[in-house]
Amino acid sequence: MSTVFSSKNPSPRQLSFITAIIISTVNALLSLFLLQEWYIPLLVFATTFIIIYWLYYYTLQRFIYRKIKIIYKFIYQTKATKKEEFFYENILPQKSIEEVSADVQRWATQKKDEIDMLRANEQFRKEFLMNLAHELRTPIFTIQGYVDTLLNGALDDPNVNKKFLTNANKGIDRLVRLVDDLDEISKLESGRIPIIQESFVIQDLVKEVFDELSLKAKEKHIQLQVKKGTERPLEVYADKPKIRQVLVNLVENAIKYGHEYGNVTAGSYEVDGKHIYTEISDDGPGISEEHLPRIFERFYRADRSRSREIGGTGLGLAIVKHIIEAHGQTVNVRSTLNVGSSFGFTLEKAEE
Ligand SMILES: Nc1ncnc2c1ncn2[C@@H]1O[C@H](COP(=O)(O)OP(=O)(O)O)[C@@H](O)[C@H]1O
Ligand SMILES: [Mg+2]
Numbered sequence: 275m276s277t278v279f280s281s282k283n284p285s286p287r288q289l290s291f292i293t294a295i296i297i298s299t300v301n302a303l304l305s306l307f308l309l310q311e312w313y314i315p316l317l318v319f320a321t322t323f324i325i326i327y328w329l330y331y332y333t334l335q336r337f338i339y340r341k342i343k344i345i346y347k348f349i350y351q352t353k354a355t356k357k358e359e360f361f362y363e364n365i366l367p368q369k370s371i372e373e374v375s376a377d378v379q380r381w382a383t384q385k386k387d388e389i390d391m392l393r394a395n396e397q398f399r400k401e402f403l404m405n406l407a408h409e410l411r412t413p414i415f416t417i418q419g420y421v422d423t424l425l426n427g428a429l430d431d432p433n434v435n436k437k438f439l440t441n442a443n444k445g446i447d448r449l450v451r452l453v454d455d456l457d458e459i460s461k462l463e464s465g466r467i468p469i470i471q472e473s474f475v476i477q478d479l480v481k482e483v484f485d486e487l488s489l490k491a492k493e494k495h496i497q498l499q500v501k502k503g504t505e506r507p508l509e510v511y512a513d514k515p516k517i518r519q520v521l522v523n524l525v526e527n528a529i530k531y532g533h534e535y536g537n538v539t540a541g542s543y544e545v546d547g548k549h550i551y552t553e554i555s556d557d558g559p560g561i562s563e564e565h566l567p568r569i570f571e572r573f574y575r576a577d578r579s580r581s582r583e584i585g586g587t588g589l590g591l592a593i594v595k596h597i598i599e600a601h602g603q604t605v606n607v608r609s610t611l612n613v614g615s616s617f618g619f620t621l622e623k624a625e626e
Contacts, residue, residue: 285368286334287331289334290327290330290331290334293327294324294327298322302319343366345378346361349377405572406456409573409588412448413452414445417446420441423438424438424439424442451587456589458589459592459593462597462600463596469513471513472512472513473624473625474509475508475509476510477505479517480552484540487525487526491529494529494532494535495535496528496529497537497538498525498538498540499539500540500541501540508544509624511621511622512622513601519593519597520598521554523591523594528555528556530584530586531558531559531584532556532559533557533559537557539554540553540554549621549623550621551620551621552618552621553618555616555617556615556616558615560613569591570591570595571592574588574591575588591617594619602622603619603621604620605620
């Protein structure tokens with residue numbers, strides 16, 4: 275008995291049992307004193323036990339556990355299914371008030387986490403809109419400025435009219451690039467475009483991208499090359515057009531931000547027998563440590579004025595990250611100021 279009493283978490287059944295035992299024992303003892311018949315106390319014990327046990331149990335159920343059941347229904351917010359009916363009938367009555375309170379606390383913590391996450395998203399959305407407005411304003415002001423000047427007379431000045439139009443057109447190009455990148459990112463985020471995987475040799479795709487960007491590289495006298503010792507063809511299982519875009523974004527950045535007469539190197543390595551790691555490295559200006567953790571955020575630029583001048587949308591790396599994460603893989607960056615940067619990502623290795 276004492277062990278039952280000392281247990282801190284009696285269930286209603288246990289409580290009813292204990293109470294019934296105590297009262298029926300007292301009654302039985304009393305009746306033993308008053309009536310000397312041996313069977314009467316037994317009878318008294320049995321009847322009192324049954325009556326008290328059920329009465330007590332019923333009251334507990336009715337006034338406490340029915341209410342608790344409502345709480346459970348509320349926190350799970352569902353119509354009772356078969357499984358839940360079983361829970362209400364068989365498991366809930368076994369639970370002590372302490373266990374119920376722990377359940378409710380767990381539920382409250384979970385709700386709090388959800389609310390925190392929603393708040394963070396809301397903050398993120400606000401910042402995104404602010405950044406977007408800012409990004410749109412710059413090219414629009416440029417276009418507006420040149421068009422205004424042209425309308426106010428410059429149109430008839432053959433020395434500047436073509437130049438101003440060309441400048442206005444650059445602003446339009448930038449708007450188009452921004453909208454294209456935004457479109458891409460929102461498509462990726464909505465999960466509307468599926469990842470369609472196929473097997474292909476990653477070095478072949480790297481070479482295609484190098485060819486595609488060879489003109490841009492030539493303009494800056496930059497060498498695009500495959501790292502020595504990583505020529506052995508490695509087959510990956512991934513969405514080829516999307517990985518092509520990842521490579522284009524990384525190689526474009528390496529060219530754009532790299533020094534003239536610099537080098538851009540691509541290397542592919544097999545890791546842990548299941549993944550292929552591909553890295554695009556440059557010997558450009560590098561990115562300082564304070565910027566590195568945020569470099570994949572939308573609109574984040576390490577060198578604001580310079581990067582914008584070069585004409586980026588600030589969305590390239592955000593798109594890269596999205597694509598790689600949609601593959602369930604990871605992307606990372608290593609960089610040292612005045613030495614260079616390396617952007618690498620993993621892909622699933624194709625089955626042989
Ligand atoms: N290879 C690199 N070397 C130096 N800085 C880089 C490199 N790649 C990216 N960055 C920095 O990261 C920022 C974000 O890159 P990205 O998302 O592609 O945007 P952007 O449109 O400006 O190219 C760039 O503005 C630049 O400051
Ligand atoms: Mg870029």
